[in-house]
Amino acid sequence: MATHSTELEHALKTLKQLTGISLEITADTPEEDALALTQVRRLCSAYRDKYNHGRFLQDLLTRELPMSTILEEARRLHLSIEERRVLFVFESKNALHESVTEILKLLFPTQISKALIPVSETRMAIAYTLKASDTDKEILQTAHTIIDTLSAEALVSVRLAYSSIFQSLTELHAIYEETALALQIGRLFYPEQNLLFSGQLGIGRLIINLPSSICE
Helix, strand or coil: CCCCCHHHHHHHHHHHHHHCCCCCCCCCCHHHHHHHHHHHHHHHHHHHHHCCHHHHHHHHHHCCCCHHHHHHHHHHCCCCCEEEEEEEEEECCCCCCHHHHHHHHHHCCCCHHHCEEEEECCEEEEEEECCCCCCHHHHHHHHHHHHHHHHHHCCCCCEEEECCCEEEHHHHHHHHHHHHHHHHHHHHHCCCCCEEECCCCCCHHHHCCCCHHHHC
16 A cells, blocks of 8 residues: 555544544555545545534534434534533524634633534524532523623623533433523513523413413
């Protein structure tokens, strides 16, 4: 077999890390080596685009996935299934731009790459992993920090709802629906509040399904 360049060897190693697939490539000339390098890099890029953390978590968030799919994708993306987490869901009246993501990366540098979930142009979520010592007080403080930081540094006003603590990523879809309901109830019944807890929705939970005119 022809000797590969260092760059091609590295690209093949990256592809295997991402996909679990080992490719055998014959490149006998520098031109063939360069072409192979370009193609392998494109494969890596395409795989990252299709199978990144945000896309997988977005799928988990918005629809029910088979358990086998959840376990396989979490393993492939090196995501822990069983961890204490809380879901923060926040929305703005206007589109949330890239600056919001960049600020959140600075705010939670070890979390966001595997926790930030784009939902729509105006809504994002964070599947936030808790420390063993985190209590309800720390969770509430983190929620306030998100709101205050986006307001001060991104000049974005958001309404945020957060969930109860959950233990498994397999619960994420149900947790999101409950937390999104808190945002909906907040818009109707508590328009002056920018922070809501899904476990304390009051009478709004009982009458949210009535016609909006009656709710109002």
